[in-house]
Amino acid sequence: MQSHIIILLYIGVACVSGQDYYCYQYPTHSDAYNVKQDDHHLPEYYGYEPTCPDAEDIAPCVCTYVSGYKHLYLECSAVENEEQLKQIFEADFPTKNFKEFRIEQNNNLKVLEAGVFNGISFDMLYIMYNKLEVIELQALDSCYETTIELHLYGNNITSFPFDEVSQFSKLCYFSIGGNSLSVIPADVFNGITALKYIYLSENKADIVGTFQDLPNLRDLYLYSNALTTIPADFVKTGSSNLSYIPLHYNNIVSVEPGAFDLVDGLDIYLGYNPLSTLDEATWRPHLEAGGLLFAPHNPLVCDCDIAWLFGEDQLLEQVGDYTACSDGERLHDLDPSMFDNC
Numbered sequence: 001m002q003s004h005i006i007i008l009l010y011i012g013v014a015c016v017s018g019q020d021y022y023c024y025q026y027p028t029h030s031d032a033y034n035v036k037q038d039d040h041h042l043p044e045y046y047g048y049e050p051t052c053p054d055a056e057d058i059a060p061c062v063c064t065y066v067s068g069y070k071h072l073y074l075e076c077s078a079v080e081n082e083e084q085l086k087q088i089f090e091a092d093f094p095t096k097n098f099k100e101f102r103i104e105q106n107n108n109l110k111v112l113e114a115g116v117f118n119g120i121s122f123d124m125l126y127i128m129y130n131k132l133e134v135i136e137l138q139a140l141d142s143c144y145e146t147t148i149e150l151h152l153y154g155n156n157i158t159s160f161p162f163d164e165v166s167q168f169s170k171l172c173y174f175s176i177g178g179n180s181l182s183v184i185p186a187d188v189f190n191g192i193t194a195l196k197y198i199y200l201s202e203n204k205a206d207i208v209g210t211f212q213d214l215p216n217l218r219d220l221y222l223y224s225n226a227l228t229t230i231p232a233d234f235v236k237t238g239s240s241n242l243s244y245i246p247l248h249y250n251n252i253v254s255v256e257p258g259a260f261d262l263v264d265g266l267d268i269y270l271g272y273n274p275l276s277t278l279d280e281a282t283w284r285p286h287l288e289a290g291g292l293l294f295a296p297h298n299p300l301v302c303d304c305d306i307a308w309l310f311g312e313d314q315l316l317e318q319v320g321d322y323t324a325c326s327d328g329e330r331l332h333d334l335d336p337s338m339f340d341n342c
Contacts, residue, residue, distance in 0.1 A: 022197055023148050023172035024099075024123060050095040057091035071099035074122075077106050082113055089118040097146060102126040114138040121146040129154040133180075137161045149173040153199070156180050162188045175199035177221060184225075186211050186234075201225065201246070212236045223269070224249040232258040239263070248272045257281040264290030271296040276326075278319075280308040287315040294320035301326060302334060304342035310334075 050072050052063035060078035065071070072095055079085045101122040103109065107130070114136040121142045132155040140147070144167045152160075157179040165174065165188045174189070177199045184200050187209035195214050199221040200207065206226045211217075214237035227250040234256075235245065242263045248271040255275075260268065262285055275298040283293060300306070302325035309316040309331065316331060324330045 021124065021149060050097075052095075053091050053093050058088045061088050066099075069099075072097075073100045073102070074098050075102045077102060077104050079103070079106065080108050082109060082111055082116075085109065086113065086116055086118075089116060089120055093120055097121045097123070100124045100126065103130060103132075104128050106130045106132075110134065112136060112139040115141065117142045123147060124149045124151070126151045127155065128152065131156055133157060134159045135161060137164065140164070144168055145170070147171060148194075150175065152176045152179070154178040158182070165189060166192060168192070170194055173197040173199075177201040177203065179203050181205045183208060185209050189214060196241075197221075210234050210236065213238060215239050217242055219244040221245075222247050222250070226250065227252050229253065230255040230259045232256045234259045235261055237261055242266050245269070255279065255282050257285075260286060260291075262286065262289035262291070266291040267294065268292070269294045270298065273298055275299070276301050277305045278309070279305070284308060284315065287318045288313075290318075292318050292320070294323065296320060296322040296324060298323075299326040300324065300331075302329070302331070304339065306331070307339035307342035310336040310339050 050065065050070055052065055052072060055063070061074055061076040064073040064075070066073065076085065076088065079088070096119060098120065099122070101124070104126060109130060109132050111134045112127070112132060116139055119142050123146055125143065125147060128151055135157060139161070147168055148170050149172060150168070151173070153175045157176065158181065160176060160181065162185050165171070171192055172194045173196065178201070181203040182205055184203065184205045184207045186207055189195060189198060189211060191213045193215055196216050196218045198217065198219070201221040202224040204224065204226050207222060210231070210233050211220060212233070217237045217239040218241050220235060220242070223246040227247065230252060239261065240263060242261050243265055244267050245260065246269040248269050250273055252270065252273040252275060257279070259282065260266070266286070268286065268291065271294060275295060277300060278293070278295065286293065300323070309319065319331060321332055322330060
């Protein structure tokens with residue numbers, strides 16, 4: 001049966017992917033020739049032509065071939081149920097690795113079942129804005145050695161096999177934000193050295209454990225969850241690239257000293273929490289290391305406990321402009337002389 005393949009030119013990659021990749025970088029010609037061809041698992045290999053399955057065998061999924069980079073993309077947003085998705089991956093797939101897989105805005109799938117991909121792997125997975133509730137153990141097992149970016153934002157996920165995350169040896173971007181998880185274990189990410197972006201926001205979840213040994217981490221999104229206390233060593237990644245930790249819209253009442261890595265240029269956002277003070281033992285080291293702190297819409301008590309911000313070292317300059325007292329007066333508008341007797 002003749003394969004039906006959509007062929008796009010080199011310049012069409014952005015149209016297929018729908019967005020820029022966070023981590024993936026397109027290979028150069030020299031990179032390609034240094035890669036060993038391995039049973040059709042490396043479609044970037046120049047001189048090798050990846051092949052889509054027969055269109056009739058995988059409908060309503062659609063396979064797209066981008067000739068400029070020899071990449072395959074698989075779009076399955078129109079699948080009707082779990083059984084149909086399973087049958088699609090029982091078809092003959094001449095090429096076993098795809099650059100990208102997408103299911104978006106699908107109201108039919110509720111469970112991503114174990115072994116559903118039947119040995120087919122993907123470098124990027126976008127399973128977003130669906131009614132998906134459960135990702136079973138080993139549903140993504142064929143992707144452990146290939147997946148660079150895993151996007152699971154905006155589903156209804158209540159159950160995810162977090163213990164499997166450490167098996168994704170190349171994982172650089174992980175997003176499970178905007179779901180319905182009640183607990184997220186931080187420890188499962190520890191030691192994944194390729195990770196640069198972790199997005200756990202908008203779950204209203206309790207995040208337990210600590211984030212450690214993540215030497216390349218840049219951004220850690222934790223806003224709109226159920227955090228109440230940030231313990232010591234909560235974020236001790238060892239990354240000199242750490243730049244952004246948004247924690248707004250939690251229920252944080254205290255942050256213990258030593259909670260975060262000390263990194264020049266690290267922005268920590270704590271807006272819309274019930275913090276009543278900015279403890280010197282916690283925040284002086286962060287600001288002295290060159291970090292910034294943004295804490296608007298907290299009921300801060302502007303008494304002697306914050307006098308340390310108004311010293312000769314002018315650390316207040318590294319606190320966001322809209323950080324304010326409980327009465328709404330901004331810290332930057334306070335008269336420093338009010339702390340003379342502290």
